[in-house]
Amino acid sequence: MAGRAFSFWLTNYRRVWRGTLISGFLGPLFFLVAMGFGLGALVDDGVGGGLGGVDYVRFIAPGILAAQAMQTAVGESTFPVMGALKWQRQYHAMLAAPLGIADIVLGHVAFVAMRVAITSAAFAVVAAVLGAITSWWVLLAVPAAILTGLAFTTPVFAFAARQHDDSGFNVLFRFIVMPMFLFSGTFFPVEQLPGVLEAIARVTPLWHGVELCRGLVMGTATAAGSLGHVAYLTLWAAGGLWLAFASFRKRLVT
Amino acid sequence: MISAHRLTKRFGGFTAVDAIDVEVRRGEAFGFLGPNGAGKSSTMRMIGCVSPPTDGSLRILGLDPAKDGPAIRARLGVVPQRDTLDEELTVRENLLVYGRYFGLSRAHVRAKADELLEFAQLTERANSVVEPLSGGMKRRLTIARSLVNDPELLLLDEPTTGLDPQARHVLWDRLFRLKRSGVTLVLTTHYMDEAEQLCDRLVVMDGGRIVAEGSPRELIALHSTREVLELRFAADDHAPYATKLTGLAQRVEVLPDRLLLYTDDGDATAAAVARRGLEPLSVLARRSTLEDVFLHLTGRTLVD
Amino acid sequence: MSAVGTIARALPVPAGAGLARTLVERNARAFRHGWVTLVSGLFEPLFYLFSLGVGLGALIGDIDAGGGRTVEYAAYVAPAMMAAAAMNGAVFDSTFNLFFKLKYAKLYDSVLATPLGPRDVAVGEITWALLRGLLYSTTFLAVAAAAGVVHSWWAVLALPAASLIGLAFAAVGMTVTTYLRSWQDFDYIQLALLPMFLFSATFYPLSTYDESVRWLVQATPLYHGVAMMRDLMLGDVSWGILAHVAYLSVMGVLGLLFAARRIERLLLR
Numbered sequence: 107m108a109g110r111a112f113s114f115w116l117t118n119y120r121r122v123w124r125g126t127l128i129s130g131f132l133g134p135l136f137f138l139v140a141m142g143f144g145l146g147a148l149v150d151d152g153v154g155g156g157l158g159g160v161d162y163v164r165f166i167a168p169g170i171l172a173a174q175a176m177q178t179a180v181g182e183s184t185f186p187v188m189g190a191l192k193w194q195r196q197y198h199a200m201l202a203a204p205l206g207i208a209d210i211v212l213g214h215v216a217f218v219a220m221r222v223a224i225t226s227a228a229f230a231v232v233a234a235v236l237g238a239i240t241s242w243w244v245l246l247a248v249p250a251a252i253l254t255g256l257a258f259t260t261p262v263f264a265f266a267a268r269q270h271d272d273s274g275f276n277v278l279f280r281f282i283v284m285p286m287f288l289f290s291g292t293f294f295p296v297e298q299l300p301g302v303l304e305a306i307a308r309v310t311p312l313w314h315g316v317e318l319c320r321g322l323v324m325g326t327a328t329a330a331g332s333l334g335h336v337a338y339l340t341l342w343a344a345g346g347l348w349l350a351f352a353s354f355r356k357r358l359v360t
Numbered sequence: 361m362i363s364a365h366r367l368t369k370r371f372g373g374f375t376a377v378d379a380i381d382v383e384v385r386r387g388e389a390f391g392f393l394g395p396n397g398a399g400k401s402s403t404m405r406m407i408g409c410v411s412p413p414t415d416g417s418l419r420i421l422g423l424d425p426a427k428d429g430p431a432i433r434a435r436l437g438v439v440p441q442r443d444t445l446d447e448e449l450t451v452r453e454n455l456l457v458y459g460r461y462f463g464l465s466r467a468h469v470r471a472k473a474d475e476l477l478e479f480a481q482l483t484e485r486a487n488s489v490v491e492p493l494s495g496g497m498k499r500r501l502t503i504a505r506s507l508v509n510d511p512e513l514l515l516l517d518e519p520t521t522g523l524d525p526q527a528r529h530v531l532w533d534r535l536f537r538l539k540r541s542g543v544t545l546v547l548t549t550h551y552m553d554e555a556e557q558l559c560d561r562l563v564v565m566d567g568g569r570i571v572a573e574g575s576p577r578e579l580i581a582l583h584s585t586r587e588v589l590e591l592r593f594a595a596d597d598h599a600p601y602a603t604k605l606t607g608l609a610q611r612v613e614v615l616p617d618r619l620l621l622y623t624d625d626g627d628a629t630a631a632a633v634a635r636r637g638l639e640p641l642s643v644l645a646r647r648s649t650l651e652d653v654f655l656h657l658t659g660r661t662l663v664d
Numbered sequence: 665m666s667a668v669g670t671i672a673r674a675l676p677v678p679a680g681a682g683l684a685r686t687l688v689e690r691n692a693r694a695f696r697h698g699w700v701t702l703v704s705g706l707f708e709p710l711f712y713l714f715s716l717g718v719g720l721g722a723l724i725g726d727i728d729a730g731g732g733r734t735v736e737y738a739a740y741v742a743p744a745m746m747a748a749a750a751m752n753g754a755v756f757d758s759t760f761n762l763f764f765k766l767k768y769a770k771l772y773d774s775v776l777a778t779p780l781g782p783r784d785v786a787v788g789e790i791t792w793a794l795l796r797g798l799l800y801s802t803t804f805l806a807v808a809a810a811a812g813v814v815h816s817w818w819a820v821l822a823l824p825a826a827s828l829i830g831l832a833f834a835a836v837g838m839t840v841t842t843y844l845r846s847w848q849d850f851d852y853i854q855l856a857l858l859p860m861f862l863f864s865a866t867f868y869p870l871s872t873y874d875e876s877v878r879w880l881v882q883a884t885p886l887y888h889g890v891a892m893m894r895d896l897m898l899g900d901v902s903w904g905i906l907a908h909v910a911y912l913s914v915m916g917v918l919g920l921l922f923a924a925r926r927i928e929r930l931l932l933r
Contacts, residue, residue: 126851133858140862145720148737148868163722250762273700280704286717298719371933381914410776410932430681430779440779446695451792457693509778562698632871 107205112220113215119217130225134174135232141293142166156190157295160324167238168247168323169231169292172254172315175222180283182218183262184275190214191267197358207355210319215347217258222255223248243322250322250336254315257339258348267353284330286312291320314338361386361513361544362407365415368400378568379416382479386512389535389545391555391562393650395660401441402550404517405544408438421512434462437511443498443516445490451501452477453485459508459662472508479534480504496527514538516547518577520554521571532557542643552650558650562651566658583612583656584635587626591619601638608632608652613655622652687788688795695796697867702796705748706803709749714806716741716867717813729898730869743893745865746804746822747829750797752857752885754830757793758837759853763844781929786838786924793834794827801826808897816899824909825896825909829889832912835919860886885915889926 108302119126142163149162157165189197225247233239239247265278274310290312296304307313318335321327362384369377376397384390392400396590405411405418409429418425420432420597444565451471460468472530477483480500485493493501499519518654520528535558539545546608550556556576564572564579572579593601598619608629609621623629626645633640654660695702717738724737765771773784780788801823808814840853864886870878881887893906895901 109861132855136859136862140867144863144868144872146722147872148727149720152723152727153738158722272699276701276704284708285711288711289719293715294719294723300720408777410773412932430781433777434681434779436777438774440773440777442770444689444774446694446771446774447769448697449690453693456779457686457690457772461683461691461780463681463683463686463776463779505774 107136107209108212108216108224110203111205111210112216113201113291115214115217119221126221126240128306129177129219130174133177134225134229136242137165138170138229138238138270139238141170144224156180156263161238163238164228164240166293167233168319169316171226171246171247171251171323172286172319173290174225175230175251175315176258177257177283178222178225178260178313179218179304180262180278182221184266184278184318185261185272186270187263187266188247188275191357192270197354200261201251201358207351207358210358211263211347211354215256215350217261218259219229219252219256222259223252224238226251226255239323241323241325243325243327247322250315253336253343254311254318257311257315257342260343260350262346264346264349264353266351267357286310291316311339311342361421362390363419364403364407364416365418366404367403367413367418369406369411369436370414371398375568377406380563380565380568380570382570384544384546384565387542388560389537389539389547389558391549391559392546392565393550393552393555393559393654394548394565395550395654398565400545400565401517401583403565404515404546404548408436408515409433416601433514434509437505437506437509439502439516440518440623441548443502444497445462445501445505447466447490450487450489451482451493454490454501455505455508458498458505462509469508476504476507480506481530481634494527496523496530497529499523500534503531504603505654511543512543516545518550520549520551523547528534529546536643552654555650562650564654564657565653566660571657572653579653580648584652585622586624586648588646588648588652589620589621589623589626589629589633590642590644590646591638592617592642593619593638593640604636604638608636611656619653620652622648674800681781681784683774683778683780684784684788684791686736686783687775687780688792690823691789691792691804702799705753705796706800707802708746708752710782710807712748713738713742713745713808713813715810716745716859717811728858728869729894729900732734733898735815735898736813738811739815740894741867741897742808742813743822743859743897744864744890746808746826746897747886747893748806748827749863750801750826751833751889752861753797753800754832754834755837755853755857757796758789758834759841759844760850762789762838762841762845766930772927776931782928783924785927785931786920790834790920792830795931797830798823798827812894814897816893816901818899818901818929819897821894822896825889825892828909828912828916829885829893831916832889832919833886833933835916837919838923839919839926840928842923864890864906868889887910888912 146162149156156162193244197210230239230244230248234244262278264275269275289298289303290307296307296313301308314335318332318339321332361380364378364380365383367377367382368375380403392403396401399463402411406413406418408430409420409425412426421434421435425432446457449457454492455473455476457471459472460466462484465471479567480503482497482501482504485497490498490501495647503519520531523531532554535545545558547558557575561575562579563570572583574582591601598616599614599621602614605612605619605621609623611622613620613622621629630645633643721737726736726741729735729740742891743864774783776782796813805814805819805822809819844850863881865881866886870881873881888908888911895905
């Protein structure tokens with residue numbers, strides 16, 4: 107039954123996919139080129155010493171991979187969810203279909219995961235072509251990015267289903283997503299941050315996603331470390347799913 | 361107040377308003393009656409100085425809208441067809457801000473807002489946001505807003521469309537009070553009861569043209585009979601019955617669901633129908649309305 | 665006011681009643697209800713400044729800011745963040761917010777039934793965008809100064825400079841908005857903004873680019889905004905700054921004229 111909800115979103119996507127190319131694909135690519143190559147020249151040759159011999163572009167490519175997974179996931183889990191609850195009311199139509207709450211949530215979450223998979227894979231290919239990623243371990247980094255996306259998708263679903271207007275999203279984007287993007291190890295090691303901030307950065311799911319992806323493509327991963335990140339991200343995804351079920355039930359079944 | 365001569369509005373190849381002549385006098389309530397798409401709203405937009413005429417001449421309050429739009433609008437009140445309330449503001453703020461658009465002082469609009477909230481029976485909701493208000497409340501707020509500059513001329517485009525009967529009567533009451541206080545009302549409507557209730561004089565529009573003009577009573581006297589007999593038969597097609605009724609009324613109109621017999625004495629005609637051995641499912645004798653006038657003039661009903 | 669009216673009528677400028685300030689007042693009231701959004705806008709440029717300036721800055725160290733000056737990376741990137749914030753704020757106000765008011769809230773349908781004309785709408789909305797921008801840039805400048813990355817008293821002029829950037833982008837953004845059909849079209853605005861934000865010598869000097877593409881970077885309005893801001897905040901002011909001012913001024917005035925025209929077309933049919 108969740109498959110029916112998934113195919114609904116897929117059909118819908120066929121009509122609007124062009125626009126998502128820009129935010130989902132070109133955006134991360136622009137960041138990679140500007141930061142990796144442009145700014146990378148300053149970092150690598152900088153008097154500050156750079157990253158101790160590692161090319162900056164190779165450092166941030168996996169970081170951007172994980173960060174774009176987060177951004178795609180959050181973007182697809184905010185306004186579309188609110189729209190399906192409030193404006194176009196597709197969820198209500200599905201309930202009448204009849205699909206259960208779990209089918210509706212899982213179907214939509216699966217669609218978001220697919221969107222994250224597409225953008226992550228596309229980014230990985232381009233990063234490889236540009237020489238920013240060189241390891242075959244990238245084949246595991248893409249699923250890692252999808253898992254990172256899921257760790258955001260389900261909690262944000264739960265959050266979005268409790269919102270009645272979009273002002274909460276503003277706070278989410280500006281005070282949660284944006285700072286995570288900038289401080290959770292995407293652009294520089296979190297060790298650069300002052301102690302308290304570093305500790306906070308290390309509990310964010312994005313930092314675990316970034317570290318997992320980076321460890322894989324740069325070949326610095328340890329089995330224990332990677333499994334730890336995977337477990338942490340899975341915990342977020344599963345906990346979020348549980349909350350999302352509760353939020354959706356509260357909103358849709360009254 | 362308004363003087364239009366051969367006033368025309370074209371959008372590309374489509375003529376929305378086709379060379380109409382209109383004269384509105386101070387203090388009267390003047391109506392544009394017609395179905396959707398007759399050109400009423402386009403005419404109202406031209407009178408409201410937000411749509412330049414394509415052709416013909418138009419003078420409002422003795423001024424030319426092309427040159428003196430702001431000066432004219434300063435003396436107009438406009439109630440658009442769709443409520444365009446500011447949903448980011450509260451009920452009271454809607455009035456305050458709108459008053460400021462007219463360049464009125466803050467102190468003046470504050471006093472005026474209290475007065476208008478009272479008038480629109482919205483004092484209790486003054487600090488509520490606009491969105492949760494009922495349709496009738498929003499409409500009353502839109503009308504209150506249009507009065508913030510004490511307009512000499514109030515333009516109302518379909519003032520009661522979409523409201524329940526009770527809300528309509530409340531609104532009509534407010535509009536009567538305004539008229540009594542000397543405000544000139546110009547309104548469009550496709551409800552004949554509204555036109556009969558509110559208008560001293562009206563024009564009937566169809567396809568961008570004026571097809572009749574006069575007071576509601578004059579129009580009925582001129583274009584219809586005193587009474588109408590409505591007959592319903594147990595049949596899908598009412599047309600065959602029309603031939604069986606010839607000679608019983610001055611005119612017979614066939615509608616999909618009933619027949620209308622135009623006559624000066626409905627009860628007598630009903631008796632005559634019975635004598636011919638016809639047995640309608642229902643018989644209703646009523647006074648002629650503007651709906652009948654419109655049907656006679658255009659061959660169509662107003663609301664369809 | 666009548667003198668202004670006469671001049672306005674003589675010029676090819678759309679009609680207005682000189683009441684644009686009342687629309688600013690309206691926006692200020694509306695924002696009292698949505699202040700969280702207003703305040704949240706303060707933080708984005710600051711987050712960028714600290715992420716890049718502090719986090720990355722330590723990896724980079726001092727860099728050559730042109731003209732033989734060497735500054736720490738945070739001081740180099742701060743003016744760019746301020747310029748980019750002015751651009752982003754102005755574009756957001758003049759596209760997203762304006763589109764909503766134009767197409768959904770139908771705000772101007774009611775506004776134009778009053779003495780206000782399309783010129784008042786254009787001037788009012790842009791003035792509001794500039795005031796809001798001024799609030800943001802003042803905060804940013806104060807924080808940047810407190811963080812020690814502002815090097816000169818010339819930086820006081822960074823405030824009007826930010827307003828000039830805002831004006832130029834708001835005016836053009838407004839014009840573009842009048843052509844948009846649906847929310848999906850906003851992706852194209854993003855497509856113009858993001859590369860400009862990333863590539864206009866914001867994060868690294870123009871000299872990083874190959875000679876053959878520098879002219880392209882220099883043609884973008886944000887490049888001029890960033891360069892102007894950097895000259896002021898690093899206290900490296902020369903007559904050359906007037907070229908940046910001229911570029912943005914022309915863009916702003918032309919944008920304003922077009923915007924008011926387009927709004928007139930759209931609303932006064």
